Amino acid sequence: MAGSSFGKSFVVTTFGESHGVALGAIVDGVPAGIELSEEYIQKFLDRRKPGQSTVTTSRNENDKCRIYSGVFGGKTTGTPIMVMLENQSQRSQDYDELAITYRPGHADFSFDSKFGFRDYRGGGRSSGRETIGRVIGGAIAIKALEMLGIKVQAFTQSIGNVYAENFNLEECSENDVYMPDNEAAAKAVELIKRAKEEKDSLGGIIGCIATGVMPGLGEPVFDKLDARLSAAVMSIGAIKGVEFGAGFHVSTMKGSQNNDPFFVDEDDTGLHIRKKTNMSGGILGGISDGSPIIINAAVKPTPSIAREQETVNAINEEVELEIKGRHDPVIVPRAVVVVESMVAITLFDMVLENMKSKMDNVLKVYKN
Amino acid sequence: MAGSSFGKSFVVTTFGESHGVALGAIVDGVPAGIELSEEYIQKFLDRRKPGQSTVTTSRNENDKCRIYSGVFGGKTTGTPIMVMLENQSQRSQDYDELAITYRPGHADFSFDSKFGFRDYRGGGRSSGRETIGRVIGGAIAIKALEMLGIKVQAFTQSIGNVYAENFNLEECSENDVYMPDNEAAAKAVELIKRAKEEKDSLGGIIGCIATGVMPGLGEPVFDKLDARLSAAVMSIGAIKGVEFGAGFHVSTMKGSQNNDPFFVDEDDTGLHIRKKTNMSGGILGGISDGSPIIINAAVKPTPSIAREQETVNAINEEVELEIKGRHDPVIVPRAVVVVESMVAITLFDMVLENMKSKMDNVLKVYKN
């Protein structure tokens, strides 16, 4: 299958370019009977909109989504759901110079190498605006996961060298950078302002936690839950690294430290096997183990910076480049909802895939 | 599709359990006309065999592969290639206790949660022996990539806190841990011996570099080259993190540091656009940029350790566990060829996928 679709059972196919007519997604494989409205999806889209705070670009995108198919009487029908946003202004004069210049850190050169030419306006298909389609898919997945008691939440772990030290997820919505630590957030905002003044940009780390995940999601070999999640998260433009649980720290740990001991827990619903620690990040052998899923993703500094850069153009000339227009000095806060969406899409896809793992499940669905 | 296949155009499907009758792979989508022999594949398999050195398990597996289909007159025919190794001894008495005990750090519990029961002998389907099928696929991919001038090589970056400091790929085959630095390798061997004495185990980092990669591989959105590569590498059992180029370091870099400046290079074959640095790890916007592809993967310490561990069993009892049998104190050296294989499989798959990116390419194939 061509590369604009993600998922096997719950499939999100995005379309659209930054300055094209519209952007959106078809979400296919959504089970029938889930409540869905434009207002609900819009809340997720608003989290990735620019112009929301002092630290994001001041471009004001008036993105209003519309559902074009797959919902009837307020519920999903089991048929493909198409949701789209028309681009309000397709102003592209800022970008004319970029028609032939290859911006460092961007996909311009690699895109031209692949396709021979490109829609250069605002990054075209490689623009962050493509993630609109992902957030649409994510909003639907999150709704379905909630019906199963699964909650996915992403947040800003760090910006530059400022790290969240408290971990209070409720604080995320109280600050401009989506950090679970208002104090660290304040420092991060200062850092961002400084970078902006220096015509430079910052990176950071986005964390994501999924709770309530039943054990059993993921397939033992290639479609391991962590393999699918890492593809999901790494497919977001600016991400350069992904890790689960103890992540890269495992390289210096001993087995006796990294192995999570199991114990038997008892509550109202009976006995449960749980782990005393969660170095595994909720995944053992590629299959969810019932502990929270823990993911970290490294986000690179925004490649569009205002300071002068050396580069080349499509006719093999070396040129100096100053990128005009308004750009985020850091992409992290706006990318949080995109990571959350990709994790949710993957988890719900695996929920559907896992239904088929046992003949008992097949009989449960058909024999009653 | 069920989860034992990897790839879209070049598809590797593995089968087999640790102590079952046999293990192997079907490799489908291999273009016709590539020379292939059992001897060639065997050389790759030998690199992952145990008992090769003082630092791996002393189990001696006599793995001899056989080609069962898809090769005629010494060349691939374009039809599926099945390669298999029959298990020599299926001795499983060491494992009987493990029938119902959930080993910490292993897939036992998550596997049972998913399927209801499992082939518990030697880890069954979750055993490292499953990677035999991957190495078979990798050997074929590496052969095809060579015809295009692409070379993939993985190596040991670190074991515990011992890091390779020189980078001489030729030294990899000169030491027992596949490090590009014989001196560091000697220290790593000492560290491993100590861990073994302490009935404990170590992790490490595997690096992989691919040179000669043409720009243009990878699709702009979900099937980004880095997304596919991270799924490939993360699908290897013990891997907990993957990063490209500057990787997690990007989180503390500035845009002006992380952007690789382009320049125009001239050689006998004409003008070429290249990058002065390679923070991107050879991938921009999910598409190869012509620089070497650079990947790091974090490997967790072997979960099978000889010291006593707390755990539970399938009937909800808390038990003490001492794992018997011979196990690698570190999995890193034997996993190097597996990482190399998964990277090669993915790259050649993307080479085939990318053929379709331009109508010009379609005409090249059919119109002459």
Place this chain on the structure above:
Amino acid sequence: MAGSSFGKSFVVTTFGESHGVALGAIVDGVPAGIELSEEYIQKFLDRRKPGQSTVTTSRNENDKCRIYSGVFGGKTTGTPIMVMLENQSQRSQDYDELAITYRPGHADFSFDSKFGFRDYRGGGRSSGRETIGRVIGGAIAIKALEMLGIKVQAFTQSIGNVYAENFNLEECSENDVYMPDNEAAAKAVELIKRAKEEKDSLGGIIGCIATGVMPGLGEPVFDKLDARLSAAVMSIGAIKGVEFGAGFHVSTMKGSQNNDPFFVDEDDTGLHIRKKTNMSGGILGGISDGSPIIINAAVKPTPSIAREQETVNAINEEVELEIKGRHDPVIVPRAVVVVESMVAITLFDMVLENMKSKMDNVLKVYKN
């Protein structure tokens, strides 16, 4: 993958319900560099529009398509192409009675069984209007195939018991039923009028021929060219049978009659291996053999008929049903372009897939 996508390399995903907001398709995997305009696609859509002649429903749909993504400067960019038609009137009062009544010959009952409920307006997702998305994909495929010298043309073979006896493809556009025989067409029109007066409907056979197809398309086992083509054609709502070349007649033929003898043909471009007859319909062993591809598809009589029918409703009551509204007395002429589209989509998909069959082809694309 969920079931609204068709193709592996050239992937058409349709969305939309009969009386929903809009209908359309995302076409992904289109190579970059093909000229494409809304006017070009519209010509294909007009061929499936109702109200074009005396023998189709008098509903007047004012379907104007718009390209929302994937085309820049009049050429495909290699990224997904979204094309959509907004529904002009979503008047659904004619359909209110059908909310709970299961129309014989329609998908109402089976749809409810599957999803629990449905968008009942005008057939919802099962409406013939869904084929708009297929025609969009077909138009693009036909454009690409033309660049390779391949021409696909479907036509009306028969309506009821009136069969085309001449075979002049140019006459197709000269009569109201798309028959390659104006005389037979006149008889068919009479038959249709009579059926309409009798509040009944007719079926027929659609033929399709593809010329200029290079030998080598199709894979030897499951993805045989005829297997893929039959899935493509059978996925059109009203089709109940598909055959290739001599088709069902092979059951009474002898091997000596059915085997097409090969011979050597010479022209300006050299020697060519051709067949004296074409019982195979251009496909041997699932792979194109260089002769024209010949397909027939049986179309059932329109299930919506004005006469009274016995049926049941969703609350298990037996009821009498008279379907109101304007319906085609025969679907065949409007379905011709849909068959043509599905054949073209499949052929171009297989053209792309086949590029990967030989290492020689891989080298052709990358090594020059």
Place this chain on the structure above:
Amino acid sequence: MAGSSFGKSFVVTTFGESHGVALGAIVDGVPAGIELSEEYIQKFLDRRKPGQSTVTTSRNENDKCRIYSGVFGGKTTGTPIMVMLENQSQRSQDYDELAITYRPGHADFSFDSKFGFRDYRGGGRSSGRETIGRVIGGAIAIKALEMLGIKVQAFTQSIGNVYAENFNLEECSENDVYMPDNEAAAKAVELIKRAKEEKDSLGGIIGCIATGVMPGLGEPVFDKLDARLSAAVMSIGAIKGVEFGAGFHVSTMKGSQNNDPFFVDEDDTGLHIRKKTNMSGGILGGISDGSPIIINAAVKPTPSIAREQETVNAINEEVELEIKGRHDPVIVPRAVVVVESMVAITLFDMVLENMKSKMDNVLKVYKN
């Protein structure tokens, strides 16, 4: 994905050439907990073996299958099941002349066109022996379907112009041609003997019926149940046409004849909606309607005939060809189990796919 796999959730991947080392299949996506033995699979394989009667080739293949993975303690484990038969004799001297001669009606020429060369021994990958892998997959699917009360049975509808006139499925195993009518079978055997004497061959029609199929299988658009079934059946080498229910007869029927009236049926388990007739062949709008699934497939006469034929060779010479060796004068009786297998594989695949159609089903699996 490359073309040797069939199915989305229940995936059969076959490998092997006629005179290669071995033939078999990996069946992936089999739910855990189904009883499975080599003896059970062997019974299905024996039905396609040659040398079973006077009307099949007298080659005596001693095909004994072995399970190599995916079964533990007599039950499927949810991991890929590999089953293989080693080729006993790889005698190929009969075939040497065929190395460069293109047999009429065979895949030789189209295969060479695609791949550049081929394993010519016994048809190589295009041999009927490839269907061994399909029958392995079919046997497993049939076992799983039985647990759901679904029964699939194929039979010989006609050979040449001899048609079964009674329909008593139990008689199938009582005659040499698998016809549900012993009297017609006797006539068919006579016809076959005559054809053999004339050094010629015969075709026929295979029917297949599936009972106990729940309504709801199949997806509304491209993955219609009939689309998937027709791909499944048409992917069998000698099949040139497929039809459902009234099939090609619909082209001359009126809507009032072809529409199946619904009625309400009552039995011990309550009220049921059923159809008075079954012109639809159990499928409405691409989704099963609860009536038996009815399929017919046209089988071409065996292309390997002993009489002299005109043809060409790979070096563009026109030659006379007399095919030596022992060949079936009619392929129909041995292909019956292959059709049955492909139908069963498809049905069980759709059973698994359909589990995901409603959120209610998802909750049934996870919430109790």
